Amino acid sequence: MEAIILDHVGKTFSCGKRAVDSVSLSLEEGEVFGFLGPNGAGKTTTVKLLNGMLMPTEGTCKVFDMDPAEEPEKVHACSGVVTEHAQMYDTMTGLQNLVFYGTVFGLNAAESEKRGRQLLKQMELEEAADRKLSTYSTGMRQRLSLARALVHEPRILFLDEPTSGLDPESARNVHVMIRRLAEEKGITVFLCTHQLRYAQEICTRYGLMDQGRLLAEGTLEDFRKKQGSGITVEIEADGMPEGLACRRITPVRFEVRVRTREEIPEIVQRILTAGKRIYHISSCQPSLEDIYFALTKNGKENREEKEL
Amino acid sequence: MNTQMLAVIKKDLRGITSNRRMVITLLIVPLVMTVFLPTVFVFIPYLAPEQGEDFRGMVEMLPLAETGEGMHKSMIRLILNYILPVFFLIIPIMSSCVMSASSFVGEKEKRTLETLLYSPLSVKQIFTAKVMASLLLSMSVSLLSFLAMLVVLETETWLITGSIVMPDGKWLIIMLLVAPAVSLTAITLTVRVSARAKSVEDAQQGAAFLLMPVVLLLAGQFMGILLVSAWLLILVGILCALCGIWLLKKSMYGFQYEALL
Ligand SMILES: Nc1ncnc2c1ncn2[C@@H]1O[C@H](COP(=O)(O)OP(=O)(O)OP(=O)(O)O)[C@@H](O)[C@H]1O
Ligand SMILES: [Mg+2]
Numbered sequence: 083m084e085a086i087i088l089d090h091v092g093k094t095f096s097c098g099k100r101a102v103d104s105v106s107l108s109l110e111e112g113e114v115f116g117f118l119g120p121n122g123a124g125k126t127t128t129v130k131l132l133n134g135m136l137m138p139t140e141g142t143c144k145v146f147d148m149d150p151a152e153e154p155e156k157v158h159a160c161s162g163v164v165t166e167h168a169q170m171y172d173t174m175t176g177l178q179n180l181v182f183y184g185t186v187f188g189l190n191a192a193e194s195e196k197r198g199r200q201l202l203k204q205m206e207l208e209e210a211a212d213r214k215l216s217t218y219s220t221g222m223r224q225r226l227s228l229a230r231a232l233v234h235e236p237r238i239l240f241l242d243e244p245t246s247g248l249d250p251e252s253a254r255n256v257h258v259m260i261r262r263l264a265e266e267k268g269i270t271v272f273l274c275t276h277q278l279r280y281a282q283e284i285c286t287r288y289g290l291m292d293q294g295r296l297l298a299e300g301t302l303e304d305f306r307k308k309q310g311s312g313i314t315v316e317i318e319a320d321g322m323p324e325g326l327a328c329r330r331i332t333p334v335r336f337e338v339r340v341r342t343r344e345e346i347p348e349i350v351q352r353i354l355t356a357g358k359r360i361y362h363i364s365s366c367q368p369s370l371e372d373i374y375f376a377l378t379k380n381g382k383e384n385r386e387e388k389e390l
Numbered sequence: 391m392n393t394q395m396l397a398v399i400k401k402d403l404r405g406i407t408s409n410r411r412m413v414i415t416l417l418i419v420p421l422v423m424t425v426f427l428p429t430v431f432v433f434i435p436y437l438a439p440e441q442g443e444d445f446r447g448m449v450e451m452l453p454l455a456e457t458g459e460g461m462h463k464s465m466i467r468l469i470l471n472y473i474l475p476v477f478f479l480i481i482p483i484m485s486s487c488v489m490s491a492s493s494f495v496g497e498k499e500k501r502t503l504e505t506l507l508y509s510p511l512s513v514k515q516i517f518t519a520k521v522m523a524s525l526l527l528s529m530s531v532s533l534l535s536f537l538a539m540l541v542v543l544e545t546e547t548w549l550i551t552g553s554i555v556m557p558d559g560k561w562l563i564i565m566l567l568v569a570p571a572v573s574l575t576a577i578t579l580t581v582r583v584s585a586r587a588k589s590v591e592d593a594q595q596g597a598a599f600l601l602m603p604v605v606l607l608l609a610g611q612f613m614g615i616l617l618v619s620a621w622l623l624i625l626v627g628i629l630c631a632l633c634g635i636w637l638l639k640k641s642m643y644g645f646q647y648e649a650l651l
Pocket of ligand 1: 099126
């Protein structure tokens with residue numbers, strides 16, 4: 083069953099701004115989807131459309147076969163949302179907040195308290211459980227928001243920049259946790275983020291937005307194939323056989339570009355056959371970041387061409 | 391009404407009672423209206439004999455004096471049953487304004503409303519829960535104020551005249567019908583004003599500006615109504631309730647996800 087379906091969804095604000103432009107997308111249950119794009123690309127707007135906070139001006143969205151524009155309450159019942167604008171109550175303690183949201187999501191008082199304590203522990207907020215939220219730091223608030231989004235054991239998580247304001251260690255912990263949730267509980271994750279390095283580690287698939295349009299969508303492999311940039315192999319050897327196309331970086335370091343992994347052993351064989359010695363070899367594929375920049379640059383160039 | 395809405399109501403009420411500034415704001419007006427004012431009225435004949443003469447004139451004009459009752463006791467009857475109700479109505483109006491300003495604008499201002507909107511409660515249910523919380527607070531403050539006022543007034547009356555003066559049946563109509571109806575109207579007007587307000591203070595001031603002229607205008611009329619008959623009072627209460635409900639429906643229509651974010 084598809085967790086999310088976007089069918090030619092568009093959103094034009096009343097001021098005339100076209101924030102989302104005919105986006106079509108579908109997510110299987112259990113996927114961790116990285117929704118990427120520069121500021122103002124329309125990521126947050128898409129999340130709001132998927133939660134029924136905004137009405138699409140064209141097209142339809144579905145979350146587990148429910149239309150958020152028609153029955154937002156049902157969508158909310160099975161989804162957890164973290165956005166930077168969704169804050170909690172400063173005058174209540176961390177635990178009180180979680181218990182309140184637990185009750186609002188239909189748990190009884192005892193269940194919410196149990197669940198709240200368990201999540202506080204998971205988020206390393208045990209010591210702060212009985213402190214008022216007004217004494218929390220940005221990172222602690224952010225982690226509590228995550229706990230809040232998980233309090234009713236949702237089937238899908240919408241995370242809009244969940245690690246903004248977190249220190250590197252907490253950011254890593256949060257990412258590890260997201261991946262674990264997806265792996266162990268099969269929770270679908272819709273993750274808007276600017277942290278491409280972590281996105282590459284935890285996401286199963288990506289969508290790249292720019293100016294309201296979905297520029298590209300697929301797995302990292304898909305992107306790499308489409309770009310055709312291949313693999314860069316760095317070899318440290320005391321020489322290269324004649325006729326092997328390579329780029330000399332230093333007298334003993336060479337860079338060879340291949341299309342597939344299968345070519346690497348062949349090259350090694352050729353070097354050895356030529357009587358050269360290899361000291362080090364490493365291969366590297368374009369990272370998500372490289373692809374992101376390449377794609378957004380393409381987008382920009384296309385736009386500029388159109389304007390000319 | 392379900393437990394989820396109850397949780398929202400409880401949270402809203404706790405939000406008010408745990409805020410010292412709010413509690414003080416909520417207590418000062420009722421204290422003035424139910425302790426200070428009655429005391430001043432009761433002691434006027436002693437403190438300012440000329441004003442006391444005016445009262446005497448009013449008492450003689452109205453069919454108040456029961457046979458064998460002293461002039462002072464009749465005067466207290468006049469105060470309790472015809473003058474204090476007018477001032478008393480300010481209490482539900484004020485407390486529902488304070489509460490609804492904090493629970494509607496306050497949440498928006500502190501960015502907690504969006505979180506609440508992501509809950510499985512519908513916008514209508516959230517709206518209803520918030521109106522209920524305001525109504526509940528306003529009614530409890532009113533009831534407590536009424537009891538406080540009775541205790542103060544009766545103690546003073548007993549000290550002066552040696553017996554007590556019973557509040558008449560119109561108080562029942564006021565407490566059960568007029569006060570909730572007036573609160574409802576005040577809540578919806580505050581919600582109205584707060585849609586445009588940027589902060590809680592803004593909303594409270596806006597609502598106060600809106601309500602005060604109305605209150606002053608109606609106060610004089612209200613005393614007249616009290617004098618005429620209980621039926622007219624019921625009619626006025628019902629009209630006010632209908633007006634409140636109509637306004638509520640209209641505000642509820644404006645309470646939508648897209649308009650709130
Ligand atoms: N309520 C609104 N009214 C008018 N325009 C809006 C509104 N909300 C967002 N926009 C515009 O829509 C565009 C997309 O905004 P959105 O918040 O979805 O971007 P984003 O991808 O989340 O960016 P960021 O990475 O900065 O969070 C922006 O140009 C923004 O100015
Ligand atoms: Mg955003």
